[in-house]
Amino acid sequence: MMKRKILTVLVAATLFSGAGIAAAQTAAAGKASDDVVKIGVLSDMSGVYADYGGPGAVTAAKMAIEDFGGKMFGKAIEIVSADHQNKADVAKNVTQQWFDRDKVDATFENLNSAVALAVQGLGKEKNKITVITGAASSRITNEDCSPNTGIHYLMDTIALGNVVGKAIVKDGGDSWFFLTADYAFGHSLEKDTGEVVKAAGGKVLGAVRHPLSTSDFSSFLLQAQASKAKIVGLANAGGDTVNSIKAASEFGLTKNQNLAALLMLITDVHAVGLNTAQGLYLTEGWYWDMNPETRAWAKRYEERMKKKPNSNHAAVYSSVLHYLNAVKAAGTDDTAAVLKKMKETPINDMFAKGGKIREDGRMVHDMYLFQVKKPAESKAPWDYYTLKGTVKGEDAFLPLAQSRCPALKK
Amino acid sequence: MTEIFGVPTQALMGQLMIGLVNGSFYAMLSLGLAVIFGMLNVVNFAHGAFYMMGAFFSWMLLNYFGVNYWWSLLLAPVGVALVGIVIEKTMLRWLYQLDHLYGLLLTFGIALIIEGIFRDQYGVSGQPYDLPEIFKGAFDLGFMMLPKYRAWVVVACLSVCLATWFVIERTRLGSYLRAGTENPKLAQAFGINVPLMVTLTYAFGVGLAGLAGVLAAPVYQVSPLMGSNIIIVVFAVVVIGGMGSILGAILTGLALGLIEGLTKVFYPEASATVVFVIMAIVLLIRPAGLFGREK
Numbered sequence: 001m002m003k004r005k006i007l008t009v010l011v012a013a014t015l016f017s018g019a020g021i022a023a024a025q026t027a028a029a030g031k032a033s034d035d036v037v038k039i040g041v042l043s044d045m046s047g048v049y050a051d052y053g054g055p056g057a058v059t060a061a062k063m064a065i066e067d068f069g070g071k072m073f074g075k076a077i078e079i080v081s082a083d084h085q086n087k088a089d090v091a092k093n094v095t096q097q098w099f100d101r102d103k104v105d106a107t108f109e110n111l112n113s114a115v116a117l118a119v120q121g122l123g124k125e126k127n128k129i130t131v132i133t134g135a136a137s138s139r140i141t142n143e144d145c146s147p148n149t150g151i152h153y154l155m156d157t158i159a160l161g162n163v164v165g166k167a168i169v170k171d172g173g174d175s176w177f178f179l180t181a182d183y184a185f186g187h188s189l190e191k192d193t194g195e196v197v198k199a200a201g202g203k204v205l206g207a208v209r210h211p212l213s214t215s216d217f218s219s220f221l222l223q224a225q226a227s228k229a230k231i232v233g234l235a236n237a238g239g240d241t242v243n244s245i246k247a248a249s250e251f252g253l254t255k256n257q258n259l260a261a262l263l264m265l266i267t268d269v270h271a272v273g274l275n276t277a278q279g280l281y282l283t284e285g286w287y288w289d290m291n292p293e294t295r296a297w298a299k300r301y302e303e304r305m306k307k308k309p310n311s312n313h314a315a316v317y318s319s320v321l322h323y324l325n326a327v328k329a330a331g332t333d334d335t336a337a338v339l340k341k342m343k344e345t346p347i348n349d350m351f352a353k354g355g356k357i358r359e360d361g362r363m364v365h366d367m368y369l370f371q372v373k374k375p376a377e378s379k380a381p382w383d384y385y386t387l388k389g390t391v392k393g394e395d396a397f398l399p400l401a402q403s404r405c406p407a408l409k410k
Numbered sequence: 411m412t413e414i415f416g417v418p419t420q421a422l423m424g425q426l427m428i429g430l431v432n433g434s435f436y437a438m439l440s441l442g443l444a445v446i447f448g449m450l451n452v453v454n455f456a457h458g459a460f461y462m463m464g465a466f467f468s469w470m471l472l473n474y475f476g477v478n479y480w481w482s483l484l485l486a487p488v489g490v491a492l493v494g495i496v497i498e499k500t501m502l503r504w505l506y507q508l509d510h511l512y513g514l515l516l517t518f519g520i521a522l523i524i525e526g527i528f529r530d531q532y533g534v535s536g537q538p539y540d541l542p543e544i545f546k547g548a549f550d551l552g553f554m555m556l557p558k559y560r561a562w563v564v565v566a567c568l569s570v571c572l573a574t575w576f577v578i579e580r581t582r583l584g585s586y587l588r589a590g591t592e593n594p595k596l597a598q599a600f601g602i603n604v605p606l607m608v609t610l611t612y613a614f615g616v617g618l619a620g621l622a623g624v625l626a627a628p629v630y631q632v633s634p635l636m637g638s639n640i641i642i643v644v645f646a647v648v649v650i651g652g653m654g655s656i657l658g659a660i661l662t663g664l665a666l667g668l669i670e671g672l673t674k675v676f677y678p679e680a681s682a683t684v685v686f687v688i689m690a691i692v693l694l695i696r697p698a699g700l701f702g703r704e705k
Binding site: 046047048049050051052054182208209210211213214215216218219220222223226238239242243246247250251252267268270271272273275276307 | 420421424425428429431432526529533534535536537538540541548554555557559560629630631633635636639640671674675678679681682683
C-alpha cells in the first residue's frame with residue numbers, strides 16, 4: 001500500500017512538471033491559396049516569460065495588421081498564435097504545422113533562445129521567414145545564422161553586454177562577478193559581457209551558475225558578496241532576475257556592490273517595484289516614454305492590455321509592419337523577394353529610426369542605457385527610467401566583419 | 411582563514427544559515443501536507459496553489475484594503491482555510507473511499523485552475539510586497555549579514571511546526587483526531603464528530619500553506635508560479651520523511667534545506683537536483699521514508 005502511494009506521488013510529480021498540454025490556438029486553417037498573407041506569433045503564453053512576450057506580443061502584431069489596413073492584395077491578412085511553453089520541441093512541431101499545413105508565410109516573436117534556434121533552423125529548411133524579437137542569444141546571427149530566411153530584430157547578448165559592460169567599466173565598475181542562469185542563453189550572456197569587460201580594461205573575478213527558475217537566490221548572492229567584486233552582473237532573465245534583485249537588496253549586497261541586470265525589461269522593473277530596483281542599470285532597445293510617437297503607441301497598447309508595453313512588444317509591432325510593407329512593395333509573399341525588400345528598406349517607425357536589417361539577418365538599431373528611477377522621481381505608474389546614454393547601432397552590435405556566420409564566409 | 415575543501419569556513423557558515431531558512435519553509439509546507447495525508451489519506455497536490463494564494467491574499471489585503479503585514483499573518487491563512495473548507499465540503503469528501511489517485515487528480519486539477527485564474531488576473535511576473543518596516547536591516551553575525559526578516563521566518567516556522575506537533579501528538583484534540591483517522595466508525599460511536607474533524611484538519615493543513623505564503627511574500631516575488639516552483643521539492647521532502655509522519659516532515663524539511671545550501675557552495679549546478687537524488691536513495695533503502703512506518 002505504502003509503495004503504491006509513493007509511486008502515485010512520483011507519477012503525479014512528473015505530471016506536474018510537464019503540466020499543460022500543447023495548447024496551440026491555431027485558428028481554423030484558412031483557404032489554402034497562397035495569395036493570403038498569413039503570419040504566426042509564437043511565444044510563451046503562460047510561463048515565466050509570458051509578460052515578456054506572450055499575449056502582449058499577439059496584441060502588438062494585431063495592431064500592426066490593423067495599422068497596415070488589415071488587407072493585402074484585397075484579402076484579409078490572417079494571424080495565428082500559439083504557446084510554445086518554452087520547449088524547443090513544441091515550438092518546432094507548431095511551426096512545422098504552420099508552414100506545412102496552415103500556409104503560414106512568416107513567424108514572429110519566438111522568444112527563448114532554444115526556441116528561436118529551433119524555429120530559425122526550420123525556417124531555413126522550409127525557406128520561410130522567421131523573425132526573432134524576444135530571444136537574445138548571439139548565435140542566432142552568428143554560428144547558427146540563416147541569412148536567407150532569419151531576422152534577429154530586437155537585441156542580442158553581444159549588444160546587451162556592449163552597452164552595459166562598456167558604460168559601467170568606464171564609470172569605474174572594473175571588477176565583475178556573474179550570477180548566471182545555467183543554460184545556453186545565460187552562458188552566452190556571461191561570455192559576451194565578460195569579453196567586453198576585459199576588453200575595456202576590467203576584470204572578471206568569477207561566476208556562479210544557478211538552475212533556471214530558482215526560487216531562492218540568497219546563497220548565490222552570498223558567494224557574489226564574498227567575491228568582493230564591484231559589480232555583480234545578472235546573466236539571467238525574467239523571474240530569476242527579479243528574485244536575484246530582491247535578495248540582493250535584502251542581504252545588503254547593494255550597499256557595497258552594484259548590480260547590473262544584463263537582460264531586464266520594464267515589465268520586470270514593474271514587478272520588482274522601484275523601492276527595490278532603484279539605481280539599477282539596464283539596456284533596452286526601446287522605452288515607451290521616449291517621444292510623442294512612442295507614447296501614442298503605448299497608449300493604444302495600454303487601452304487593450306491594461307499595462308504598458310515593453311521593448312519586445314514594440315519590436316513585434318515594428319517587425320510585423322515592416323514585413324507587411326515589404327510584401328506590399330514586392331507584390332508577392334515569396335520569401336526571397338520579401339526578404340530582399342526588408343533588407344533594402346530602412347526601418348523608420350515608432351520603434352526605430354534608421355534601423356537596417358543586415359546581410360546576416362541582424363537588425364541594427366540604436367540601443368539605450370537606462371537607470372531605474374528612485375520612487376520619489378517617478379511621477380506616474382510606469383514612469384521608471386532615466387535615459388543615461390544612447391549607443392549607435394553600429395557600436396552596440398557585433399560588426400559584420402567580425403561575424404561568425406558561416407554562410408557569409410566567401 | 412581556515413578552509414574546508416577549498417571553501418572558507420565563513421562562507422560555509424553563511425550557507426548553512428541560509429539552508430536553515432529555506433529548510434524552515436520546506437518544513438512548514440511539508441508539515442501541512444503530512445497532516446493532511448496522515449489524517450485524510452489525501453495527497454494534496456493543490457498545496458502549492460494554496461501557498462501561492464496565501465501570498466496573494468496578503469498582497470491583496472495590503473493593496474486593496476491597506477491591511478498591514480501582521481494582520482495578514484492572521485487573515486490570509488484564514489482566508490485560505492475557508493477556500494479549503496469549501497473545496498473539502500463540496501468536492502474532496504466524495505473521494506475518501508476511493509483510491510488515492512482520485513484525490514490526487516482532483517487536487518492537481520484544482521491547483522491548475524487556481525493557478526490559471528491568478529495568472530489570468532495578475533500575469534506571471536508577479537507583484538512586489540515590501541518588507542515591513544521593522545524587519546528592514548540585518549543582524550551582523552560576524553560570518554554573514556542575516557536579514558532580520560529571515561531570522562523571523564526561522565523563528566515563526568519552527569514555533570508553528572512545534573505547536574502543530576504538540577497539538578496532534580500531545581493533546582486531547584489531537585488524540586480525537588488520531589482516533590478518527592485510525593478507526594472512523596469506532597470514533598464516531600464514542601461521539602466524536604469525525605466529518606467535522608476531517609474538514610477542520612484539511613482547513614488547518616491548507617491554512618499552514620497559506621501562512622507559509624504570507625511569510626514568503628516579502629522575500630520572494632508574489633507570483634502565480636511560486637507554488638509550482640516549490641511544490642515538487644516539498645513533495646520530495648514528504649516522501650523522504652515518510653508520508654504522513656509529522657515529525658519526519660519537520661526534520662526532513664530542515665535537513666534538506668541544509669543539504670541544498672551546501673550543494674549551492676560545492677556544486678551550484680546540482681542544487682535543483684540534489685533533493686531528488688536523496689529521495690531516490692532513501693526510497694531504495696527505506697521505501698516507507700526515513701520516519702514512515704510500513705503498513
